[in-house]
Amino acid sequence: MLSLYDAELSSRLLLGTARYPSPAVLAEAVNRSGAEIVTVSLRRETAGGKMGGAFFELIRQLAVHVLPNTAGCHSASEAILTAKMAREVFGTDWIKLEVIGHHDSLQPDVFELVEAARILCAEGFCVFPYTTDDLVVGEKLVSVGCQVLMPWCSPIGSAAGPRNPSALAAMRSAFPDIPLIVDAGIGRPSHAATVMEFGYDAVLLNTAVAVAGDPPAMAEAFGKAIEAGRLAYLSGMLEPRDMAVPSTPVVGKGVFA
Amino acid sequence: MELIINGETQVCEAATLAELLHVLEYEGDWLATAVNGDLVHREDRAGHRLDDGDRIEILSPMQGG
Numbered sequence: 499m500l501s502l503y504d505a506e507l508s509s510r511l512l513l514g515t516a517r518y519p520s521p522a523v524l525a526e527a528v529n530r531s532g533a534e535i536v537t538v539s540l541r542r543e544t545a546g547g548k549m550g551g552a553f554f555e556l557i558r559q560l561a562v563h564v565l566p567n568t569a570g571c572h573s574a575s576e577a578i579l580t581a582k583m584a585r586e587v588f589g590t591d592w593i594k595l596e597v598i599g600h601h602d603s604l605q606p607d608v609f610e611l612v613e614a615a616r617i618l619c620a621e622g623f624c625v626f627p628y629t630t631d632d633l634v635v636g637e638k639l640v641s642v643g644c645q646v647l648m649p650w651c652s653p654i655g656s657a658a659g660p661r662n663p664s665a666l667a668a669m670r671s672a673f674p675d676i677p678l679i680v681d682a683g684i685g686r687p688s689h690a691a692t693v694m695e696f697g698y699d700a701v702l703l704n705t706a707v708a709v710a711g712d713p714p715a716m717a718e719a720f721g722k723a724i725e726a727g728r729l730a731y732l733s734g735m736l737e738p739r740d741m742a743v744p745s746t747p748v749v750g751k752g753v754f755a
Numbered sequence: 756m757e758l759i760i761n762g763e764t765q766v767c768e769a770a771t772l773a774e775l776l777h778v779l780e781y782e783g784d785w786l787a788t789a790v791n792g793d794l795v796h797r798e799d800r801a802g803h804r805l806d807d808g809d810r811i812e813i814l815s816p817m818q819g820g
Contacts, residue, residue, distance in 0.1 A: 514820025539819025542761040550815025551783040567819050582794045583787035583814050704820030
């Protein structure tokens with residue numbers, strides 16, 4: 499089981515809810531993936547609340563944990579207000595804290611992130627910080643009260659997969675008791691399996707499922723890949739080496755010449 | 756009076772935030788509101804008086820990742 503704040507979870511996949519071709523496809527993808535946590539956002543709307551209401555009802559019917567996000571925020575103050583508004587709407591202390599610092603890479607502004615996390619943790623929020631793979635930032639986030647870290651493996655939506663495996667491995671070693679969730683950059687089930695083989699606790703992704711040709715099937719593929727990667731990590735993997743090693747015993751082989 | 760509602764300037768005579776939501780035909784319990792950068796809880800909207808130039812944000816759940 500995976501423990502994230504006050505929740506015990508069977509699934510190690512967290513799914514975003516954006517960019518699906520229809521609400522029905524979103525619902526089917528969540529169901530087939532086995533995900534027990536979905537991320538949602540808050541936005542201005544002009545339809546008198548009706549669009550948001552319909553979406554909210556869909557999410558309620560999924561009967562999963564809701565992880566609201568502060569996507570698009572560029573300062574601590576903006577993210578803090580968004581988090582408070584999300585708590586008002588969704589009735590949860592959970593918040594996926596995003597504070598974007600760079601326009602092109604959507605890299606987190608880690609200075610504003612730590613400050614926002616400090617204030618939100620002090621106000622009782624369960625903060626899931628979207629961060630870089632920087633150990634020092636991770637330590638700061640833990641020191642202000644974050645009980646989960648969510649490093650990127652490559653830029654949001656890039657589908658580039660783990661670009662810096664050694665940094666992700668270093669994070670795993672540095673935070674053996676903190677749940678680590680790779681958030682952002684996962685493009686393929688093999689990417690998800692790879693980071694799970696590194697010993698990560700879970701994977702959060704959205705676009706790779708939502709824009710797939712068959713999102714529910716891809717969601718299921720990710721669910722299986724994550725399970726496979728986790729099982730492999732727990733099973734103890736063979737370390738790679740440069741030279742061949744025969745897998746069949748040499749002793750007792752027939753002599754034909 | 757002029758209010759800036761979700762980034763757009765509108766002329767509106769609502770006295771309170773709750774009245775403004777009614778006038779604008781917002782409905783449902785899934786809305787979050789802020790005035791001038793501060794959250795206004797659902798239960799406080801009826802007592803929150805609006806002033807000329809107030810910046811009001813009305814947000815609701817949307818798809819996100």
